[in-house]
Amino acid sequence: MNAKFHALMLWLNFNRMTRPDITKRHFITIREKTMNKSHLPKKPNVNVILIRTLFITATLFAHNFLGVLSNNDTDWLSFGGPGIDNNRNAIGETIISPDNVDSLTIKFVIPTVDSVSATPVTFNNNVYFPDWAGWIYSANARTGMINWKYKVSEKYLPQPADPKAISRDTFAIDPTEQLIIFGTQNAIEGGSGYVIAIDLKGDLVWITLIDDHPLAVITQSPTIYNGGVYIGVSSVEEGVASNRPGYVCCTFQGSFAKLNLTTGQILWKTLMLPYNHGRPDLYSGIAVWGSAPAIDPIKGLVYIGTGNNYRVPSDVVDCVTSARTTEDKFKCQDPKNYINAILALDINNGDVIWAVRTSPSDDWIVSCIPGFITPNPGSCPEPAGLDYDFGQAPLLVKACNKTSCPLLAIATAKSGIAWAINAATGKIYWTVEAGPGGTTGGSMFGSATDGKRYFVSISNSSKNLYMFVRPSRYSPPSTRGGALVAIDISTGDILWQTANPTDAESQAPVSYANGVVWYGSRDNSGHLFALNAETGDILFEFVTGGSVASGPSIVDGVVYAGSGYTRFGYGTPNNRTLLDAIDEIIGEGKVIQNPPDTFQLIAARPIAASLIGEEFYLHSSVSTQGIFKIIVERRLSSMKTKSYVPPVDILQKFIELLSQDYQIDIEILTNYIITAIFAVVHSTSNFLTNCLHYSYTDGFYNDILFSFSEYANYSQFQKELFYWKNKNDYHKVKMETPIIPLKKLIIWFIWTASLKRP
Incomplete structure (x- = not known):
């Protein structure tokens, strides 16, 4: 059987309705579906009405947000949602709420060629997303009918192109120029580090090779602001160096760049480590992996998270090995080696304004995984690190108290540690262990906020016993699987923890809308959960049919989510x-x-x-x-x-x-x-x-x-x-x-x- 995959759209269906005029239309109305809800709170049935023709904007906790939105704050225009602060908050959503979310049903399913792990973005009643087979799609957001779909390698890349080229990015849409921006990669061995702009019809506007390293890829989703495209560069060299016999590791160097929105010209590009002149015995790695850059237009700063080193110079290894204290180990590194860090850069020239390194050292490639049998013996650096980098950029949110409202940059690393940094000064505001760390989390792809709480999914890929500090009412007190955690933005205190009922990892980006928190599960059936933001109670669950790594977007009473994910050697596609x-x-x-x-x-x-x-x-x-x-x-x-x-x-x-x-x-x-x-x-x-x-x-x-x-x-x-x-x-x-x-x-x-x- 050939595997197929799909993107899903959930909608608020009519729970009760008047009898139709059958001479005008034909439809079935059935009561809401029933599920096994033993882990769900008991609550009275709620009658739900979807008003398609009316949308009332209500910005919840608007005073706590940065407040820089698109012209249409109901559309989900990029990874971070409607705005540029990467907070994944559908602030214009007023239809779906904790009272009616359990009445969601499928409106349509869009069949795709391969898995969909990106967050679908919306603009002008259309939805856009890529799949892992290298296709990108535009579909009618109301009907699910496909407007167009094109293969990246055939439509956009210089020919002859690698047929394995894909985009895994969540697209960014500029409403003014009506451009769609995304990056590319080779799904297996890199070599396709392009940034591409297309119009709303899917036609190419410009293409820029942002990094010519043969193993460079673009995995971070772009952020658009004031005529600029901000995007990071990562690589698959840590995997290729582990699997290719005789490969001498490593030479790739991570970077972050700004491009002209209308022409694709690189305006500036900043390395995340000292330049190595292509030599494998110097600094390599520090990829800029995931999520999307967050921007503070008032300070003129852009915020990102970085990855680990692949290799560092031998004298640095000797220094770290002999250092007695963590502070001394930090001093061994070159100040410009921004390892596992949260950074603020000047949006005008790319200068690093401040950087908070969260690890004194972390030299790691895939062959360092315990039990991994490598075709390239000796490729793992010694001593090996823990791979505790940031798979996400920070989000921006204000932590208001009685005296001030400092803007915080908050992100959680694969270590499971959440970091809140004063976005203006780079000073640590608070840190807290949100959950156990692991090679694939800890936390992976993205977090969300409602302006009071910071929501982060914990993967717990090492299957450690995760004892909760504050389990929610219907959650067990511990788990060896993933969980969703809510943290007080002002204090860093854990407010609640809810175990993934499937005991699987939870890597998908979290999304928030109108009192409801959404996150996906990597179990084989592919659960998507909706939780009460205040209590952590699971209000709704939906089985997609394939492991979920896609964070949903929520627009006008509709939830868009991808299904199917098989990276890191496990998980399921969609049948x-x-x-x-x-x-x-x-x-x-x-x-x-x-x-x-x-x-x-x-x-x-x-x-x-x-x-x-x-x-x-x-x-x-x-x-x-x-x-x-x-x-x-x-x-x-x-x-x-x-x-x-x-x-x-x-x-x-x-x-x-x-x-x-x-x-x-x-x-x-x-x-x-x-x-x-x-x-x-x-x-x-x-x-x-x-x-x-x-x-x-x-x-x-x-x-x-x-x-x-x-x-x-x-x-x-x-x-x-x-x-x-x-x-x-x-x-x-x-x-x-x-x-x-x-x-x-x-x-x-x-x-x-x-x-x-x-």
């Missing part, structure tokens, strides 16, 4: 979905003239997993009867719906007959119908939610277009069943859901959905 089969038949949303008589659909694992939980993944390979026992019997008992699903034995017999009639493999058909059952009951699949269904089968009423409502019974349903005698009539209807050629399957859908539970 083939119903939409892939739909795409094969109707061609990216376009109705074809002559649909085939039959087709096979692979199990819609991401959709099914979001409905039925982990059982689907644990038991998807067992027998048909076993699947029914696990899924139907366990889940039907907890459903809160007026739809009636027939007993297991009747469903089993129906599938057997259908399989015989149409000669379709019974396992494929079983998985397909199981997905359909729960799509009907829970209304979470685009397959049924839009409720525009077209059936083309000779001898079966010619064509059928049907819909049913939440309170449908058989007699009501008959009034809503439309027979289209002319085969061409359906072309007048905008088709957004699949063509179904199985007449008995249509009959079964009607029967299942129109009957009430006894």
Whole structure:
């Protein structure tokens, strides 16, 4: 089976609604889905209404933020959200709240070629994002229909280009120039350190090679401000040096640069370590990895975090080894070796104004991982460091007290230590251990704030026993998995800690909107969690079908998130979905003239997993009867719906007959119908939610277009069943859901959905 991946969009669905005028539109309304919520707080049901045509701006805690926004503070324009302070706060969001977040359902799924780990960005009702196969996408933010998609290596890079070139960046959009900015890399061996600008149609405007080192890559997302593009340079040399026999480590040197927004000209570029003249025996490393630069336009400063050294001169190694105190070890380093540091640079010339180094030394490459079998023996430096660099840039937020409101730059390293620095002076304001450190965290890709609290996800990649200081109400007191932590911005005190219920790592960037904190999980099912910002209670969870490393964006009552991530040797992609089969038949949303008589659909694992939980993944390979026992019997008992699903034995017999009639493999058909059952009951699949269904089968009423409502019974349903005698009539209807050629399957859908539970 070819793997496919997707980006998801969640939306606030109508929990209750008036009966539609069926002569004007056709849709299904089903009650909100039910989940196993043993770890969720008990609360009364809330009626939710989504007002699509009205948006009221309410800037929560605006007085605590830097307050530099785009012209449209409802759009999520870059990694950091609407603004340039990297705080990942959707400050214009007023629709989704702690009271109604548990009513979110899928609006659509956008199929992609590979994993999506970037944060989707939005502008003018469109959403933009890349995938790990080197494709970039523009889609309609309301419908999910793809506007365009292009392959980076074919559309933008100088030819002949490396076909493995990708972008993993969260894009940055400039609303004035209407440009989209992103960086590139080779997914495996670097060598594609370009920064690219395209217009909103996806056409190239300019391309700049920002670093010509053969292993340089761009992993940091750009920040745009006042005609400048700010972006860092990293590399994959620490991996290549570990895996390529005979490779002499290392020569790459990390840097940070400013480019002209409209031309791509490099205005300045600042090295993060002393220049090594291409010599491997001098300083190397100090990549500028992740998140996005934060900018204070008042002080004229830009803030970043840096990585570890790959190699340092031998005299520095000797000095560090013999030094007796941490202070003495710090003195061994060249002052311009900004190892594992938070820096402030002048936005006009790139001068380093201040730097806070968080490690006295940290010489490390991939071959230093315990147990790693390297094809290049001796490549790990001695003594090896711990790889406790910053995978994120700091965010900016004011810590207001009775006497002052200092602006802080806050970031958490892979060590698990959170650092709050006075953004003006570079003085440490507070530090706190947010969680255990590890090679992949500690904290990895990005944090968020609501202006009072700093939210950080802890990966705990070393699987240490993580004892909580203040566990939230429904969290266990400890975990060996990941967690989400809230820290008081003014004091550095931990306010609450909530364990990842899956016990997996939590590396995805955190996002905040209107009292709700969002973060993803790297478990194989790919959970996305929404927590109460004040208490840490989990209010909502959603299974995407693939490990989540994408931090969601929240815009106008809609949550956009990517799914699938397999870096660092573990995690899961996203499996083939119903939409892939739909795409094969109707061609990216376009109705074809002559649909085939039959087709096979692979199990819609991401959709099914979001409905039925982990059982689907644990038991998807067992027998048909076993699947029914696990899924139907366990889940039907907890459903809160007026739809009636027939007993297991009747469903089993129906599938057997259908399989015989149409000669379709019974396992494929079983998985397909199981997905359909729960799509009907829970209304979470685009397959049924839009409720525009077209059936083309000779001898079966010619064509059928049907819909049913939440309170449908058989007699009501008959009034809503439309027979289209002319085969061409359906072309007048905008088709957004699949063509179904199985007449008995249509009959079964009607029967299942129109009957009430006894």
